[in-house]
Amino acid sequence: MQGAGGRDVMFRGVQYINLDAKGRMAVPARQREQLSVICEGQMVMTVDTQASCLALYPLPEWERIERDVQALPALNPAIKRFQRLVLGYASDLQLDGNGRVLVPPALREYAQLEKRAVLVGQGNKLELWSEELWQRECEVALGADSAGALPAELMQLNL
Numbered sequence: 172m173q174g175a176g177g178r179d180v181m182f183r184g185v186q187y188i189n190l191d192a193k194g195r196m197a198v199p200a201r202q203r204e205q206l207s208v209i210c211e212g213q214m215v216m217t218v219d220t221q222a223s224c225l226a227l228y229p230l231p232e233w234e235r236i237e238r239d240v241q242a243l244p245a246l247n248p249a250i251k252r253f254q255r256l257v258l259g260y261a262s263d264l265q266l267d268g269n270g271r272v273l274v275p276p277a278l279r280e281y282a283q284l285e286k287r288a289v290l291v292g293q294g295n296k297l298e299l300w301s302e303e304l305w306q307r308e309c310e311v312a313l314g315a316d317s318a319g320a321l322p323a324e325l326m327q328l329n330l
Contacts, residue, residue: 182292187302189286194279195271196288202297203270205229212266216274216299217257218281222308224291225274225282225299227264232295237261274299 182202190196198206206212206229215233219226228236240257243250260281264272274284287302300308 181294182297183294184292186290188288188290190274190279190284190288191271194274194276194284195267196274196290196299197269197271198266199290200270202290202292203266206266214264214266214272215261216264216272216278217261218278219298220253220256223282223301223304225278225284226293227297227299228295230263233261 182205184201186199188196188199203212206214210229210231213230214227215230215237216225216227237258240254243254245251245254260278262275262278264274266272278284282299283301283304284299285301289300289302289305291298291300291305
């Protein structure tokens with residue numbers, strides 16, 4: 172994904188944020204600037220099917236993913252269920268003048284979002300977690316037997 176001047180845009184970092192009483196979240200300045208450049212603040216949010224969190228994509232990145240998901244063979248029941256969730260929950264969002272987006276009620280419910288939330292950079296997208304579920308996810312990840320639990324693909328990385 173490229174921004175202005177052809178430079179790659181990557182979402183990084185973990186930021187603790189709040190949702191207001193209406194379910195709006197203020198997008199942190201660093202991400203807000205990138206989103207303004209690459210998609211004029213137009214985004215799509217949907218569910219993550221492997222965790223109780225939400226995925227927030229800049230519109231051009233989502234359009235690529237949406238084409239790929241729609242091209243999957245829908246006669247396979249597992250793929251059809253995946254498509255129903257990912258495409259069905261997909262919601263168009265737009266940054267408002269104050270740099271906020273409204274997280275739709277159905278998505279807030281899916282991710283168990285209340286006031287405290289965590290925005291996690293994942294390269295091409297951002298994940299939105301409830302603070303409680305994020306803490307639990309970190310505990311599970313850090314508590315795993317790191318040598319025995321890592322897949323072979325991760326063992327090949329030179330960090």
